[in-house]
Amino acid sequence: MVINEPNSPPAIALSSLAEHVQQGLSQTPKTLSSKYFYDETGSQLFQQIMALPEYYPTRTELAIFRAQGAAIGQALGAGTGPGEPLAVVELGAGDGLKTKLLLRELLAARPGAAPTYVPVDISPSALEGLVATLRQELPALPTEPLAAEYGAALRELATRPGAKAVLFLGSNIGNFAPAEQQQFLAALAEPLTPADRLLVGFDLRKDPRRIRAAYDDAAGVTAAFNLNLLRRLNTELGADFQLADWQHFPDYDPSTGAMRSWLVSRRAQTVRVGALGGQAFEFAAWEAIHTENSYKFSLPQIEALAAGAGLRVVEVFEDGNHDFADVVLAV
Ligand code: AVI
Numbered sequence: 356m357v358i359n360e361p362n363s364p365p366a367i368a369l370s371s372l373a374e375h376v377q378q379g380l381s382q383t384p385k386t387l388s389s390k391y392f393y394d395e396t397g398s399q400l401f402q403q404i405m406a407l408p409e410y411y412p413t414r415t416e417l418a419i420f421r422a423q424g425a426a427i428g429q430a431l432g433a434g435t436g437p438g439e440p441l442a443v444v445e446l447g448a449g450d451g452l453k454t455k456l457l458l459r460e461l462l463a464a465r466p467g468a469a470p471t472y473v474p475v476d477i478s479p480s481a482l483e484g485l486v487a488t489l490r491q492e493l494p495a496l497p498t499e500p501l502a503a504e505y506g507a508a509l510r511e512l513a514t515r516p517g518a519k520a521v522l523f524l525g526s527n528i529g530n531f532a533p534a535e536q537q538q539f540l541a542a543l544a545e546p547l548t549p550a551d552r553l554l555v556g557f558d559l560r561k562d563p564r565r566i567r568a569a570y571d572d573a574a575g576v577t578a579a580f581n582l583n584l585l586r587r588l589n590t591e592l593g594a595d596f597q598l599a600d601w602q603h604f605p606d607y608d609p610s611t612g613a614m615r616s617w618l619v620s621r622r623a624q625t626v627r628v629g630a631l632g633g634q635a636f637e638f639a640a641w642e643a644i645h646t647e648n649s650y651k652f653s654l655p656q657i658e659a660l661a662a663g664a665g666l667r668v669v670e671v672f673e674d675g676n677h678d679f680a681d682v683v684l685a686v
Pocket of ligand 1: 526528569577649
């Protein structure tokens with residue numbers, strides 16, 4: 356987008372981040388997307404979150420893969436002969452820690468026809484780290500990393516020939532608003548053939564206090580992760596957010612499964628954004644910016660979501676506590 360104002364010298368070409376901030380902070384309630392959490396600092400903070408005692412999803416999904424990795428690997432390759440090429444496309448791969456377990460299973464089950472791993476992530480630094488560890492740990496695995504947003508991953512799926520196993524783990528699906536969850540699954544399903552498989556990780560509904568604590572850890576790492584978004588706007592867009600004037604606030608609604616995070620303004624204040632020509636945004640005392648959804652699901656809800664996206668549930672893998680589910684889907 357280009358803004359041309361009368362008498363203003365050169366037009367300002369806005370980055371997508373600047374455009375997003377202009378739109379998000381002009382609406383009511385104000386909102387910024389969690390997809391912008393993941394600059395280098397944000398990705399590092401997310402790594403720390405995944406190791407926090409309160410943040411159970413990552414270690415629970417890892418436990419599912421450790422206990423049932425062989426069966427999951429089999430379910431993913433079930434539509435494809437062992438000699439046929441298979442691409443494992445992972446959206447939001449991050450450090451790939453959990454996926455390596457599945458990749459090992461697929462490599463062992465397909466001698467002479469190693470799957471090609473296509474990790475897609477918005478963070479180039481996270482991908483670089485992942486590719487470096489894969490080279491050491493799984494040297495036989497052909498890897499084609501893609502530093503891009505989910506839209507590019509969908510295009511990759513639509514154009515890549517051959518059988519595919521698509522991974523969308525970690526309950527990343529919960530970061531979408533409900534209407535978008537179905538739309539996104541439908542877009543993932545669109546290019547798939549009946550031989551392809553989709554594996555989606557869903558964080559399940561549970562004790563609301565445990566859920567809220569996972570997003571409000573005692574060490575304050577999740578607060579730093581949320582606040583890092585404002586630091587990023589200061590650094591990249593020349594905004595003047597005073598971080599001490601903002602408070603991380605998570606809230607969980609057990610009636611809808613909506614886990615939401617906010618940044619709350621501790622006082623009335625004006626923030627200017629250099630990249631928007633110094634545009635000012637007013638915040639009332641205790642006004643909130645919505646920054647993240649992390650929806651939690653029930654199994655019937657997952658079935659309905661899949662059906663609405665044109666997918667059928669092939670198999671469900673859960674931990675013994677029913678905290679998390681990895682669901683194999685097919686068209
Ligand atoms: C990446 N995503 C699934 C995480 C979640 O649980 O929504 C991001 C996160 N936000 C706060 N803690 C973790």
